[in-house]
Amino acid sequence: MTKEQAFEFLDRTARGIAETFGSCCETLVHDFSLPTHPILSIYNGHVSGREIGSTFDILGTTRALDEEASVSDLVNLYAATPDGRQIKSSTFHLIGEDYNLALGVNFDFSSLIYANRILVDLMSADADLKSAMWQSGDAALNAVFEECLAAVGKPVNSLTKKDRIKVIALLEQKNAFSYRKSVPFVAKRLGVSRYTVYKYLGELSDAEAALKEGDNQA
Numbered sequence: 001m002t003k004e005q006a007f008e009f010l011d012r013t014a015r016g017i018a019e020t021f022g023s024c025c026e027t028l029v030h031d032f033s034l035p036t037h038p039i040l041s042i043y044n045g046h047v048s049g050r051e052i053g054s055t056f057d058i059l060g061t062t063r064a065l066d067e068e069a070s071v072s073d074l075v076n077l078y079a080a081t082p083d084g085r086q087i088k089s090s091t092f093h094l095i096g097e098d099y100n101l102a103l104g105v106n107f108d109f110s111s112l113i114y115a116n117r118i119l120v121d122l123m124s125a126d127a128d129l130k131s132a133m134w135q136s137g138d139a140a141l142n143a144v145f146e147e148c149l150a151a152v153g154k155p156v157n158s159l160t161k162k163d164r165i166k167v168i169a170l171l172e173q174k175n176a177f178s179y180r181k182s183v184p185f186v187a188k189r190l191g192v193s194r195y196t197v198y199k200y201l202g203e204l205s206d207a208e209a210a211l212k213e214g215d216n217q218a
Contacts, residue, residue, distance in 0.1 A: 003099035010094060010103045011041045017105060018043035024108040032070055032093065032100040036062065040101070047108045048081050058089055058106050071095065079106070086110045144176045145189055156191060164190055168200045177201070 001009075007029060014027035026047035030037045036055040045051050048058055055062050060082035071093060079087040088107045093100060148170035149156065152163050159167070167190065176182055187194045 001096060006094050006096060006099060006101050007040060010101055014041060014103055015043055026106040028104045030102045030104060032102050035064055047106055058087060141176060141179045141182060141185055144174050165200050169204055
C-alpha cells in the first residue's frame with residue numbers, strides 16, 4: 001500500500017466515523033512521519049478548534065511525542081481541550097515503508113455529563129411516599145390497620161394475644177411497619193405497649209426462621 005492509498009483509506013474511514021457518531025465526534029488523519037505530526041484531513045474540527053495543517057494536539061500543545069507514542073496505538077484515553085471539553089481519545093497508526101499515518105478519534109462527551117446531571121435530578125426525591133403520607137396524617141396507616149383488623153373479624157377489645165399477633169402478621173405482610181412511627185401507632189390501636197409490638201414482631205420473625213430451617217432440613 002502506497003502512502004496515497006493509505007491516506008485515502010484513513011481519510012475515508014475518518015469521514016465515515018464522523019458521520020456515524022455525529023458532531024460530537026472529531027476524526028482526523030495525522031502525518032506522524034514528521035515530528036510535528038500535522039493534520040492532513042479533519043472532520044468536525046470544531047471539537048478541538050483545529051483544521052488541516054494544524055500541529056496542535058487534542059490538549060492544545062505542540063509538544064513532541066515520546067518515541068513509543070509516535071508509533072503505538074493509544075486507545076480510549078481521557079483528554080481535556082483548552083476550552084474545557086471532556087474527550088475520549090484514540091489514535092490508530094498505519095505504518096508503511098515511507099509513511100506513518102494515524103487515524104485520530106476524539107469524542108466530546110461533555111454534553112453527556114450535563115445530561116447525566118439532569119437525569120440524577122429527575123430521579124432524586126426528598127423522601128418516600130409513605131413517609132410523606134404519614135407526615136400529613138395517619139389516614140394511610142389507619143386504613144391498613146382497619147383492613148387487617150377486619151380480616152381477623154373481632155373488635156380490638158375482644159382480641160386475644162393470638163389475635164393481636166395475627167393482626168401484627170397481617171400488618172407486616174402489607175409493609176405497614178415501613179411507615180414512620182408505625183410501631184407507636186399500632187401499639188396505641190391495639191392497646192398494648194411498644195415493647196409488646198416489638199416482642200410480637202420478634203416472635204413472628206423467630207417462627208418464620210424456624211419454619212425455613214425445617215424446610216431446609218426436609
